[in-house]
Amino acid sequence: AQTVTQSQPEMSVQEAETVTLSCTYDTSENNYYLFWYKQPPSRQMILVIRQEAYKQQNATENRFSVNFQKAAKSFSLKISDSQLGDTAMYFCAFMKHGSSNTGKLIFGQGTTLQVKP
Amino acid sequence: GAGVSQSPRYKVAKRGQDVALRCDPISGHVSLFWYQQALGQGPEFLTYFQNEAQLDKSGLPSDRFFAERPEGSVSTLKIQRTQQEDSAVYLCASSLQLQGTNYEQYFGPGTRLTVT
Numbered sequence: 001a002q003t004v005t006q007s008q009p010e011m012s013v014q015e016a017e018t019v020t021l022s023c024t025y026d027t028s029e030n031n032y033y034l035f036w037y038k039q040p041p042s043r044q045m046i047l048v049i050r051q052e053a054y055k056q057q058n059a060t061e062n063r064f065s066v067n068f069q070k071a072a073k074s075f076s077l078k079i080s081d082s083q084l085g086d087t088a089m090y091f092c093a094f095m096k097h098g099s100s101n102t103g104k105l106i107f108g109q110g111t112t113l114q115v116k117p
Numbered sequence: 118g119a120g121v122s123q124s125p126r127y128k129v130a131k132r133g134q135d136v137a138l139r140c141d142p143i144s145g146h147v148s149l150f151w152y153q154q155a156l157g158q159g160p161e162f163l164t165y166f167q168n169e170a171q172l173d174k175s176g177l178p179s180d181r182f183f184a185e186r187p188e189g190s191v192s193t194l195k196i197q198r199t200q201q202e203d204s205a206v207y208l209c210a211s212s213l214q215l216q217g218t219n220y221e222q223y224f225g226p227g228t229r230l231t232v233t
Binding site: 037044093103104105108 | 159161165172221224227
């Protein structure tokens with residue numbers, strides 16, 4: 001069974017600074033996807049960034065980038081130039097790839113990020 | 118276009134009552150998922166539909182939980198004889214398909230169920 005662990009329940013960062021959220025996972029699968037989702041206080045989950053495990057290159061989306069270490073089963077999210085609107089709960093999630101994939105996401109426990117002015 | 122919508126947004130039920138939660142996925146999305154999110158926790162998978170077929174219901178916590186998607190679009194999650202431990206936010210998500218790059222799940226705002 002796959003598990004996803006986020007060891008930082010809460011974090012804070014000053015506006016315009018950089019913050020890194022940690023995520024580790026456990027799987028015996030070789031092909032899979034990893035995601036970071038953002039859930040603002042309004043609770044609608046939004047995809048921030050995704051990474052295909054077969055890709056060596058770390059994914060980047062504007063101010064968001066990941067550090068994907070497949071051997072270490074680590075998938076951290078870096079937010080650069082933090083903005084007040086980044087305040088939210090962030091979830092790391094895993095999805096199997098392949099014919100047996102039903103598409104279900106396995107989520108970590110979440111990290112609450114507070115961006116301070 | 119419109120995103121995933123869910124209704125009601127909030128539901129208070131007395132213990133033992135039956136509830137029905139509705140999800141309207143994005144038009145044309147083949148895959149539909151239900152998740153349960155306890156307060157302060159990450160969502161947990163409940164069930165998955167591909168069109169009208171329920172292909173995975175391994176996450177349903179008991180036989181009091183039942184989901185359907187009879188015409189392959191709108192889905193309903195029904196909880197019979199609600200218990201206090203059923204209190205949670207129920208999230209619905211849809212995706213265009215599972216193949217290729219079209220596997221991104223789009224989430225609805227959720228229904229917050231409180232059982233008293």
